[in-house]
Amino acid sequence: MISHDVIIVGAGAAGMFAAAVCAERAPGQSILVLERQSEPLGKVRISGGGRCNLTHACTDIRTFAQNYPRGSSELIGPFHQFGPTETMEWFEAHDVPLVTLEDGCVFPQSDRSESVIDALQTAAENGHLETVFRATVVSVSRLHSTGTDGDWSGFQVEVADGRQFVCRKLLIATGGGALIDGLDHTIEPCVPSLFTFKTSDSAFTALAGIVEDEVRLSAPGLRAEGTLLITHGGISGPAALRLSSFGARVLAEDHYCFAMKINWLPSSSEQEVFEQMESFRAASPRKQVGTWSPMGLSVRLWKLLVCRAGVDPHRAWGDCPLKALRHIAAQVSGFELPITGKNPHREEFVTCGGIRLKEVNFKTMESRLHPGLFFAGEILDIDALTGGFNLQAAWTTGYIAAQQLG
Numbered sequence: 001m002i003s004h005d006v007i008i009v010g011a012g013a014a015g016m017f018a019a020a021v022c023a024e025r026a027p028g029q030s031i032l033v034l035e036r037q038s039e040p041l042g043k044v045r046i047s048g049g050g051r052c053n054l055t056h057a058c059t060d061i062r063t064f065a066q067n068y069p070r071g072s073s074e075l076i077g078p079f080h081q082f083g084p085t086e087t088m089e090w091f092e093a094h095d096v097p098l099v100t101l102e103d104g105c106v107f108p109q110s111d112r113s114e115s116v117i118d119a120l121q122t123a124a125e126n127g128h129l130e131t132v133f134r135a136t137v138v139s140v141s142r143l144h145s146t147g148t149d150g151d152w153s154g155f156q157v158e159v160a161d162g163r164q165f166v167c168r169k170l171l172i173a174t175g176g177g178a179l180i181d182g183l184d185h186t187i188e189p190c191v192p193s194l195f196t197f198k199t200s201d202s203a204f205t206a207l208a209g210i211v212e213d214e215v216r217l218s219a220p221g222l223r224a225e226g227t228l229l230i231t232h233g234g235i236s237g238p239a240a241l242r243l244s245s246f247g248a249r250v251l252a253e254d255h256y257c258f259a260m261k262i263n264w265l266p267s268s269s270e271q272e273v274f275e276q277m278e279s280f281r282a283a284s285p286r287k288q289v290g291t292w293s294p295m296g297l298s299v300r301l302w303k304l305l306v307c308r309a310g311v312d313p314h315r316a317w318g319d320c321p322l323k324a325l326r327h328i329a330a331q332v333s334g335f336e337l338p339i340t341g342k343n344p345h346r347e348e349f350v351t352c353g354g355i356r357l358k359e360v361n362f363k364t365m366e367s368r369l370h371p372g373l374f375f376a377g378e379i380l381d382i383d384a385l386t387g388g389f390n391l392q393a394a395w396t397t398g399y400i401a402a403q404q405l406g
């Protein structure tokens with residue numbers, strides 16, 4: 001059986017970054033990477049539509065961490081050690097010039113994920129690294145021996161074809177949903193995160209293409225604000241994605257069927273919306289209720305809200321009783337949309353779930369159950385909103401683990 005100082009299972013973002021950092025810190029260490037595919041960094045290659053949104057520029061770590069529905073408090077310490085600024089410095093120092101877009105998303109200047117892949121592979125090759133592809137790790141077990149030259153403890157790693165490898169320190173970085181026997185850790189169930197919503201309301205989806213900024217979505221126990229896009233099937237946009245991500249577990253329990261409330265003007269209370277309409281009615285009594293949207297909402301959407309309030313859209317504002325204005329205000333502040341399912345967000349498939357965070361020491365990424373065993377990346381019960389945050393969690397946890405491996 002061949003023995004290595006370090007075995008890394010999974011040549012994805014977290015595993016390869018850990019290998020690269022470890023190789024540069026301790027080039028004498030023998031590192032073996034076991035990867036089930038025939039090439040490394042498959043997801044990084046397709047990330048960000050092939051451009052790789054590798055992090056998100058933000059210097060305030062607490063604000064940054066708010067983008068992680070699972071893992072936000074655990075990641076604050078790690079981000080102070082190696083956060084988005086350090087990530088950008090690392091890639092720039094490894095010949096990957098970066099650009100930061102207006103929304104904070106950071107990409108390689110080349111606009112190609114290959115630049116990121118090349119940098120990681122070149123850095124990893126600095127060390128005493130061997131990678132075995134088409135090697136699916138199926139189980140790990142602890143080894144302990146007492147000999148004349150002292151105690152030795154480590155791990156035995158078994159691959160699907162029967163090959164076995166031994167190491168002193170083991171990093172598991174197999175991404176979301178990958179299970180390996182013998183890990184003996186609690187796994188939080190995996191459910192999708194980051195998706196868009198379907199609705200059966202055809203009058204609503206007939207408004208496809210409308211975008212409203214600063215909308216508030218609510219579902220039982222959940223709330224999210226931001227831009228909303230009405231699609232042919234339902235709703236999408238940052239507010240919908242945020243709700244899906246923060247509500248991933250409860251929404252799965254409800255089988256993605258629930259009544260969503262949309263507040264189209266959350267900066268005003270329902271009473272304030274009513275009072276504003278009263279003054280519009282006084283100022284423009286002859287205008288038609290359904291064809292003039294007084295508060296900046298799209299006219300087509302406004303007409304639907306008026307109809308849902310039971311008010312004839314052809315009516316003049318001046319002919320609308322106060323009760324009708326109250327009904328419209330109720331639709332503006334609490335439009336009810338039946339949600340009947342979910343759709344994936346573009347091709348980006350993110351799951352929540354994984355190794356229970358309490359069982360890992362986030363100062364080192366070491367298992368609290370087995371000394372010498374480390375975790376990094378999506379295998380942990382960590383996931384984030386879109387914008388470079390998911391890869392940042394992989395770089396950060398990979399970096400911290402690497403400090404202990406080398």
Ligand SMILES: Cc1cc2nc3c(=O)[nH]c(=O)nc-3n(C[C@H](O)[C@H](O)[C@H](O)COP(=O)(O)OP(=O)(O)OC[C@H]3O[C@@H](n4cnc5c(N)ncnc54)[C@H](O)[C@@H]3O)c2cc1C
Nearest residue numbers: 010012013014036047048053137174175377378388390391
């Ligand atoms: C289409 C798409 C686009 C994305 N775009 C972005 C983006 O632009 N920005 C962003 O921040 N995030 C993005 N993400 C999310 C991001 O890619 C992941 O969060 C990140 O890759 C997680 O890194 P990881 O190393 O933990 O897992 P992975 O990258 O999934 O790597 C895990 C590796 O382990 C290997 N493996 C699994 N099981 C075993 C086993 N038993 N034995 C051996 N090897 C094994 C896998 O083959 C894989 O190579 C995107 C995701 C997808 C699917």
